[in-house]
Amino acid sequence: MLRAATLADLPAVQRLYGTLHPDEPPVAPAEARGILQRIIDAPGTDVLVLEHEGVAVATACLVVVPNLSRGGRPWAVVENVAVDATVQRRGHGRRLVGDALQRAWDAGCYKVMLQTAATGEDVHAFYRACGLTSRTKTAFTAYAPGFSVVGAAL
Structure with missing residues (x-):
């Protein structure tokens, strides 16, 4: 089952997010609870959770942004895609991204953007198989002063 996260999903979401940045400490539970509540309350923003056999095995954040160009059609970004390593290559990630x-698309978006710091061809092939392309846009990223990004080419 794929659905929007609730506060009860916080431990599972934090566990999955921990696989994305294992060198970073998790957000403290009380603060994380407040952050997830703000996400839940924000129109157009969802943390998605995919369950398999009653266990959260994948998550991603989807943000739909109102837009004044492209005929007023919104655009979206998908961020923090994480699939439990024990169930990878079983279609869960493809279902989540799909x-x-x-x-x-149901929200009327004309495009969806996704960036990955992963450099492996297997990850890039996965996203291409999900219908995304890296051929049409060039992504630039700015990080907050003093924010250390391990492995990032700045």
Whole structure:
């Protein structure tokens, strides 16, 4: 089952997010609870959770942004895609990304953007198989002063 996260999903979401940045400490539970509540309350923003056999095995954040160009059609970004390593290559990631894309299309979005810091061809092939391309845009990223990004080429 794929659905929007609730506060009860916080431990599972934090566990999955921990796989994305294992060198970073998790957000403290009380603060994380407040952050997730703000996400839940924000129109157009969802942390998606994919369950398999009653266990959260994948998550991603989808943000749909109102837009004054492109005929007023919104655009979206998918961020923090994480799939539990024990269930990778079983279609869960593809289902998660596919559902995020469909939710964006259903919201009238004209495009969805996703960036990955992963450099492996297997990850890039996965996203291409999900219908994303890296051939049409060049992504630039700015990080807050003093924010250390391990492995990032700045």
